[in-house]
Amino acid sequence: MTEREKMLAGEPYDPGDPELVRLRLMMRQICQAYNNLPPEDEAGHDRLRMRMLGAHKERAYMEPPVWFDYGVNTSVGERFYANFGLTVLDSAQVIIGDYVEIGPNVDIYTATHPLDPTARATGLEYGKPVRIGNHVWIGGHTVINPGVTIGDNTVIGSGSVVTRDIPAGVLAAGNPCRVIRKIVESL
Template identity: 50%
Template sequence: MDQKQRMLAGLPYKAWLDGLPEEHQACKRKLFELNTMEPDDQPAGIPKLLGELFGGVGERPWLEPPFHCDYGSNITVGDDFYANFNLTILDVGKVTIGSHAFIAPNVSIYTAGHPVHPESRNSGYEYGIPVTIGNNVWLGGNTVVLPGITIGDNVVIGAGSVVTKDIPSNVIAAGNPCRVIRQITAEDRNYYFKHRKFDVTDF
């Protein structure tokens, strides 16, 4: 088993061996192209480049540059993926994001980590544990998702949260550490912000 296989299996691996630096460098070139793209070229160029960069994309992917990741090929997103400015995904492990994702500015999704003990850490070994995010999930601004986390469907994560444990479907969760605040109910459909009701019917 080479170091890339170890990385994708969630085992300790060394990031400077077995072609990983070359893959990382190739990703950097694509990111440079994406992050410096002329605004008039973005409507066609960004979805095309995401299709080349990511391991899998659904229909109508979009993000607002700048964007940063390690490899790109370990990221899969569903239909109508949308990420605002400054998304960072450390994708040394697999990152799977469902359809209709809303990702606010300055969100970070980390699969990468290092051993706690300094001698183990200084050996150069690191690890990547997959992250899975369901359908219809909204990650508020400055949210951090840590390695190994699963977030269910129809979840809202409040701004500034640090997600350290799995979050079940159909809830609002927030905080550091992030915890469930309440269930999302049918009544929530009538409101667009806190106690403000929709004054339109086409939603």
């Protein structure tokens, strides 16, 4: 099994593997190009976004700057929007649904490390997928940690640190992020 196959299977892998280093470098070059395009170059942003993401539907947009580890492990849905400063460490799958809005300076992490210091010293890491449902709004300066699922129709308040799954149809916020209440109003 290659290091890339181990990574995608959620197994411990060596991030220094030449293929993985090459893929990360290539993604950084694509992100750098995307981030340096003039704001009015919509066609250029569209072209690079297609190279950047594993999958995306129509009308997906990310305000520069954006940063991905691999990009190809991230998919976004219809009318996805990310404000300035999105960072995605996607050593595992990141699946983002339709009509998702992400505030500025949001970080999504799938990469994680062993808790045991001896195991951590080996340099091996592994990833846990992140899933964000449909019609989700994530406030600015939020951190979404490895292995988290956020349910449909949920709002995550600004500055939250999401360390565990958040159900559908709720307002959640804080550090650690916790459910505050169900969403019942329509406006």
